[in-house]
Amino acid sequence: MRAIWQRYCEGKEPAALTIDKQGEARFADDEHPMHLLHPATEKTTLEEAEVFRFAFEGKIVTVDNGSILTSTPGFTNLQKLGAFATIAFDPSSKVKNAQQLQQQGELHHYPHVVLGDGQDATLHVCLDPAMSATLEPLPADEQLSGNKQATRVIARLPISTLRLDDIEGLESVDWLLLDNLNDSLAILESGEKALANTLLVQVRVNFFPTHQNQPELTQISHWLSRHGFSFYRLNNLQHYSHQPKRDDLLKQQATQLIGADALFIPSQQRIETLDTHRRAKLAFILHSVYQIHDLTFSLLDQEKTSSGEKYLESNGYLKKTNPTINEKQKARVYINSGKPKICIGVPVYNEESHIHETVASLKRQNIDGIKFIFSDNASTDKTYEIAKSLSSDDPRFEITRNSENVGAADNFINLFKDSSSEYFMWLGAHDCLSENYIAETARILDNNKSVSMACGYPFGIMNGRAFGPVEEAIYDFKQPSPADRYLSSVATLSNCTVFHSLFRRKDLDGFEFRKTISMDHTIISRLLWKGILQYSENAKYFRRYFQKRESTVEERILGREGSLERNDFFDHHISDLEKLQGAQRNEKLIKKVEMILKSRFK
Structure with missing residues (x-):
């Protein structure tokens, strides 16, 4: 996937890809890997x-x-x-x-395989599994006191060893x-x-x-x-x-x-x-x-x-030659005159632990003609107050608050419907953007009318650590046919970080927003009908991942207890596809999309 993505970014046409035994990727028209x-x-x-x-x-x-x-x-x-x-x-x-x-x-x-000289051996299973070995433990009287019990053998199992040079x-x-x-x-x-x-x-x-x-x-x-x-x-x-393990010792050496x-x-x-x-x-x-x-x-x-x-x-061993972010911010005055060209909609609910990073990343966007609109969905923590305070010195921010929790779906939808701009993007309230992310992705849309979605290289954040790129979030949606791009998205979309792409507002004209499971899939597929997906290597989207959520998907979407049916998602997808096709209705494509959806999302 990484090789396909890099070729795509280089502007080359698709070609057959092979992977050799050493894991090297080589395209049919390339001389070298x-x-x-x-x-x-x-x-x-x-x-x-x-x-x-x-x-x-x-x-x-x-x-x-x-x-x-x-x-x-x-x-x-x-x-x-x-x-x-x-x-x-x-x-x-x-x-x-x-x-x-x-x-x-x-x-x-x-498991139960070990390198060696190719001869049969014995696995000595010890009381402490960390001490189990094909080498026999020394007698207890030759062990340090902490290892006497740990190295006691409780079983002996036959095991074959494998020569490194014999691995096919x-x-x-x-x-x-x-x-x-x-x-x-x-x-x-x-x-x-x-x-x-x-x-x-x-x-x-x-x-x-x-x-x-x-x-x-x-x-x-x-x-x-x-x-x-x-x-x-x-x-x-x-x-x-060599110190004893005693509760009254203040420290151990x-x-x-x-x-x-x-x-x-x-x-x-x-x-x-x-x-x-x-x-x-x-x-x-x-x-x-x-x-x-x-x-x-x-x-x-x-x-x-x-x-x-x-x-x-x-890595911090040399001073960067460019001015720091803070220096540039101090010298910069942002002006919004009239209707902004770009709106970034940020639906928010109980994000007091992460909202400061999200606001900071938006303040690092060195660009005029933009509005950052936060819609706080009646958070029960200090999210609204924190966002309001942190953004008070930047006129590009607009922080609003719902009187009650309307559910994540309506909060997302209202941000789009209640704003006005040429380009739009939804940003997760716990996610972050690299410096000048918006300028880089807007430049793609400005310069290439065939692009409908522009986004940065997908990274992740978990437990306060950034990692990536996240390969499963990278897709190749560059097919020349709208139907092929749509079909590819239906068949392959899983990690939907690309939902947070910058796109042209007009490409959602006529789209009927419905509160369904996986509404983001339907929106992504519609945008891909309008054009291709383009990544910017100079921009990074940092998506925060959580090991466990306290609420269910339905509770987050609706803002209350309730259930959502998969059939509603299928109907929404097919209904929008029929609208996109207009009079040139392709029954074969519709049936294929319906079949894939139902096989993937049973």
């Missing part, structure tokens, strides 16, 4: 989320033995970046949410992670071919052994140095405390180093031979996983372009 653009790691604030972009071919092929990466909470964030293809061998079945993780990104999960279709590995509970040295010795071009190796090592024959750091380092790697640093240091993750990168001689894309992949791993910025800069700077300097600026 598509250079995929990837975001940097997550940022805490939206201003920080104006991220430096890495570009390289294909995905980063990652092999995770023991699931030390896949079982961590941070793996979900890596999945969302869309840059990794991970193969996880999970001998003790630690990963319980594999199916969920596979929906978020490319993951091949193999795995020609090379970009990033290898090895745990400390299986024979890392045997894995390396059985994977010389697969590791010939590896960019980074992470090996968990013990400085106080817990299992028999755990390879020492010196052994691992010696093998890797003979195969073109250099030790870089220790990461994720683990310490043991742990000073004995018992384990760490050793990082190995290609030797300097090998780094100098890396091509642009492999160097970019290594830089991306160092930045997004380990927050190593100095070596990342060094790798990017070797390209003799400005990418190294841009990276330093993006």
Whole structure:
């Protein structure tokens, strides 16, 4: 999907797409694979989320033995970046949410399978599952006191090991992670071919052994140095405390180093031979996983372009050459004379936790002839007061309040009906826009009459963290035929962030607003009948996602308890399609749309 989107943004005609074994996307009329653009790691604030972009071919092929990466909470964030293809061998079945993780990104999960020398082995199941291993635990009298019970074996199960070089279709590995509970040295010795071009190796090592024959750091380092790697640093240091665990202790100190993750990168001689894309992949791993910025800069700077300097600026090591947002705002006076060209409608209900970010992002829109209209739907918190206060110094804002909760549907609809402008856009009250988002999307509509919907690159926010781009929110609705675009939207729309596109108000002339489930689907399909969807790479839409909602969809739409029937949604869609067709009614298209709707939204 990312490859299709990038081709679309480059203005190229559609072509057949193939994906090879390494995950590289190649179009039929291109000599080389598509250079995929990837975001940097997550940022805490939206201003920080104006991220430096890495570009390289294909995905980063990652092999995770023991699931030390896949079982961590941070793996979900890596999945969302869309840059990794991970193969996880999970001998003790630690990963319980594999199916969920596979929906978020490319993951091949193999429970009760482990890398090794290809011989049969034994899985020693311990009282603490985190200590289960193919290496046998040391006797209790050789363990630290905290591990005596944890390493007690309660079962022994047969398990086969797999040689890294024998994995069919795995020609090379970009990033290898090895745990400390299986024979890392045997894995390396059985994977010389697969590791010939590896960019980074992470090996968990013990400085106080817990299992028999755990390879020492010196052994691992010696093998890797003979195969073109250099030790870089220790990461994720683990310490043991000799203090007793007592309730009356005000604090605990742990000073004995018992384990760490050793990082190995290609030797300097090998780094100098890396091509642009492999160097970019290594830089991306160092930045997004380990927050190593100095070596990342060094790798990017070797390209003799400005990418190294841009990276330093993006990550706060250099002062930005452009004026800051606040400086530009202080020097800017906004003038609205008469009817605004653009209206941004913001339906609001109980958003006191997020409304300040939404208002701030709109104040960063450096554009005249615009109105930001907030309709507070009788919030029971301080949303209205906060929005009123924060926007009081900007004449482009208009904050209104309903005397009672009319439901989300009517609040959305009234914002459109009660405003007047050439262009219109609905903005979620907990969502945010990148700087100059409106100017960028308006420019698309101004310059291309075939475009009916203009929007930015879709990002997400969850638990205060920005991430993205969100691949499932990117669509290719560029078909020349209105019917084809309409049909494509009916068949594929799922994540409807594109509903928040800027569009021409006249394209909804004659549209009958109805309070139905998924009314946004019907509106998007109608707008696509009028023209194509166009993304701006210079604009980002930050949509906030919630893990759980207290109210039902019907309660939010209606503003009260009630039920909505799917058949009403189907009827609304078909009725509007018939209006769009006018006298040129296409019964075959209508029946096809109806069939797809009912099969997708039963």
